[in-house]
Amino acid sequence: MHYSARETTRRAHALTISPSSPALDVASKIHDPAATFQVNKDPPVSLKENGSLKENGNLKENGNAKSKTSTDDPDVVKVLRKATYKVSGDTQKLRQLCTEFDAKEEDYKKRIHDLETELRNHQNESTKTHDRDIREMENRMELVAQKLEAAERYMAGKEEECNMLKLDLDTLNEENKRLKENLNDMMLKLQDYEEILAQKKTLNEQYSRILEEHRVLSEDFNRERVLRKKYYNQVEEMKGKIRVFCRVRPITESERRRGSSGSSGSSGGGGAGDASIVVSAEDEYSVSLNTQRGGQRSFLFDRVFQEHEDQEAVFRDTHALVQSALDGYNVTIMAYGQTGSGKTYTMLGTPEEPGIAPRAFTRLFQLLDEGRARQEAAVSTYMLELYNDKLIDLLKPAVGADTDRLDIKRDKKGAVHVQGAAVRSVSSASELNRAFNEGLANRHTAATKMNVESSRSHLLIAVCLSITSKQTGSVLRGKLTLVDLAGSERVSKSGASSDQLKEANSINKSLSALGDVISALSSESSFVPYRNSKLTMLLQDSLGGTAKTLVFVNASPAAYNADETLISLMYATRIKQITNNVCKNADNKEITRLKSVISKKKGRD
Known part of the structure; x- marks a missing residue:
């Protein structure tokens, strides 16, 4: 089962029992025959607090902080009294308890060692991952920098192009102004041209009528000319020609x-x-x-x-x-x-x-x-x-x-x-x-x-x-x-x-x-x-x-x-x-x- 680095560290601190903890001090004093005489000087660790440490498994990281003890705590006094008067009956139990504590300590040490190993491995993997991510980010940053540089060049070109377009726009505006003036002139000319077209249409109609009259007259003339030649030839024939x-x-x-x-x-x-x-x-x-x-x-x-x-x-x-x-x-x-x-x-x-x-x-x-x-x-x-x-x-x-x-x-x-x-x-x-x-x-x-x-x-x-x-x-x-x-x-x-x-x-x-x-x-x-x-x-x-x-x-x-x-x-x-x-x-x-x-x-x- 794998844990994160922070969770592993937390568990290790929770399971670590400092050698100078009050419980150990109490246990060592119980085995010591002179412990009876030192009760008032070094009061034992509150069992209630010690029990809460066992339940929560939370150990503060502050190694220098000392657990609070109070000689005024009735439970501690009671324990000390019982230990004073019942040392001989409880010695066996305390030893057994110490043995269990030692076993647990070894177990906790082993688990801490495993967790530390796992933490180191995890840190190594995280470091590699972070390095890889950093390299990727650096590559991306380099690409982004290149793109940014290209964008800056593009923007510079566009700005230059924009300036040119502005110049062209000014030129076109002037040209447009000139064309508008020309357009106005052309509109005036167009009006004149329309008037000329109307006159031309009238003249064309007159010309068409004249052409038709000319065609009719030409046909009449040719017909008369042919008849004249015909009659002339007939007259000449009658004369004997x-x-x-x-x-x-x-x-x-x-x-x-x-x-x-x-x-x-x-x-x-x-x-x-x-x-x-x-x-x-x-x-x-x-x-x-x-x-x-x-x-x-x-x-x-x-x-x-x-x-x-x-x-x-x-x-x-x-x-x-x-x-x-x-x-x-x-x-x-x-x-x-x-x-x-x-x-x-x-x-x-x-x-x-x-x-x-x-x-x-x-x-x-x-x-x-x-x-x-x-x-x-x-x-x-x-x-x-x-x-x-x-x-x-x-x-x-x-x-x-x-x-x-x-x-x-x-x-x-x-x-x-x-x-x-x-x-x-x-x-x-x-x-x-x-x-x-x-x-x-x-x-x-x-x-x-x-x-x-x-x-x-x-x-x-x-x-x-x-x-x-x-x-x-x-x-x-x-x-x-x-x-x-x-x-x-x-x-x-x-x-x-x-x-x-x-x-x-x-x-x-x-x-x-x-x-x-x-x-x-x-x-x-x-x-x-x-x-x-x-x-x-x-x-x-x-x-x-x-x-x-x-x-x-x-x-x-x-x-x-x-x-x-x-x-x-x-x-x-x-x-x-x-x-x-x-x-x-x-x-x-x-x-x-x-x-x-x-x-x-x-x-x-």
Whole structure:
């Protein structure tokens, strides 16, 4: 059983009996025979007090304090008396008592020794514990001191930071004051701005109204401008002026691949040119061309077809001339322009996209079929090509010396016909198309750098009509002439050589003669050089003659061909100024009979 250090010390003192205690003195005196005589001198210890010491086990630590004795205590006196008179009887008991006291003393000493040992051990353990606690506390104090030092440094840094923040705060206060002043200025400006916005909103509304009015006026102006051009063209047509349509083809891949080297404006041509588009349609009647020499130039025509318009759209504005041929007029439709500009595609087309000629044939017999109940019709055709300034009949099976007998003639009314040409009668559109394809198979074509299938000759297709009325017997004689001119070309661009060079020279020569005729007619010259070329002789009734004439000027949109396109558009503008003396070829029944008689007599002679 373990006790605390204080409790152990207390118990040890309680159990320790001092050798000079009164009880021991009394016991020693009892054994001493002379004790009787010393009673009055040294009174015994009070038994009552001695008993209370035994009961409580409390011994005061004061070793020098003496227990109180009193000779006046009756119990002590009684004991002393009994001891005086009964010493001999009680000696044995006292000895026994002393023995017990000695045993108890030894026991108490042993217990005191054990308690002291336990106390020392406990003190050692407590000392170790205290040392350990002290060391821990010292370590903690050291840590706390370090933390305190760190806290002091932190506080010093914070104080410095606080001072800096105070400076910043002062700066910010000044900045805030300045910003408030600026804000006040901005608020004033904002009020001014809101007023300006309100004014702007009002102006925008007025501007929107003006824009809408401008849009309406622009639409009205454009509509009126287009109508003016339309009516002007109709008036010119009524006067007999040649109608001119312009068609701009899409740019080709080869032109795109040529890139841009700025050589489109050079007179010599050749080389890779700028593939950018320089031709654009302003509306249905105007086209503009950007040139390097003269800037942008505009041209007015009876109709302008853009790149996206197909063959059907082109024929839609053309098929009325087919009706004119049935009404007894000589009608000519021809395509003019630079090589590779799309003339043959416009006139002939492809099997998938037929051109004007195949569509005109179909339309012609549709109209004839519609009027079979009122009239009888005889249709015949011939096809010629002008190759190297020689006329060639494309419907004859053999081409050779017979071509020399093809002569270009004019009748009394100025209508041109070719004497000696093979005339083939047809009764349907399929027969006419078959004859047409047969003649195309004999036409001269070749590949050049400008066109993979370039026409090397001028093609003329004539469809002659004789319409007899079943009611009156009058006869209307009309002719539909379709001309696909070979394109002008620069040898440096087309790369023509040998036979192609000869063909190119012949084509350019005939087109030059055509240009002279156009210039003379447009300037109303008294002399028109029709006889300078067989081409102009063939077109004599179409240009300045009696025919209703429609000319397609085909243009390339590429800057590489800008010079050639400009020349074509200028010639087309001159052609538009030419006036034909249009007249109907009609004979009454009697005149027709007399002509038939005269024809028969000439045949007999």
